[in-house]
Amino acid sequence: MFSSNKKTAVAASVSAVDKSTIGTIIAKGISIEGGTLKGDGNVRIDGFFVGDITVKGHIMISDSGAVYGDIDTNSALIAGNFKGNIKAVETIHLASTAVVEGAVESKTVVMDEDAVFNGNCRMTTSVQLPSKDAVTASTGVEEDFPQNTNHKSQQLPD
Helix, strand or coil, X not given: CHHHHHHHHXXXXXXXXXXXXXXXXXXXXXXXXXXXXXXXXXXXXXXXXXXXXXXXXEXXXXXXXXXXXXXXXXXXXXXXXXXXXXXEEEEEEECCCCEEEEEEEECEEEECCCCEEEEEEEECCCCCCCCHXXXXXXXXXXXXXXXXXXXXXXXXXX
């Protein structure tokens, strides 16, 4: 029951992309191996692509699509299979049907429930954590967390 609803939600988000803004479509059943794709527009991959992709627009890998290579783009929606490194200026969205292996780097990374991600994630927006002194000043609490010095495994009582 849930999988059909999730697949419907993914299909809706893939369909929500304005088709008139997609400049390149690699259709289902089409395979391109050993290529390099570069451009200014938006790209949708429903088929199979092996190689590197550099686009200034948006890239979408549908649930029937697969890409093996590196991607450099403004934003990406991954609903299919991807193996490699992906770098996006704005957003990387892994839909529930996505299977991703590699490194992702972006300002924003969104991962839906049931998406599979094995790799490294690097957020390009730096966030400064407050210092201990700033926390103490704002809360009035000056207590350190206790250190666990007992590293031996403990037996639970029967």
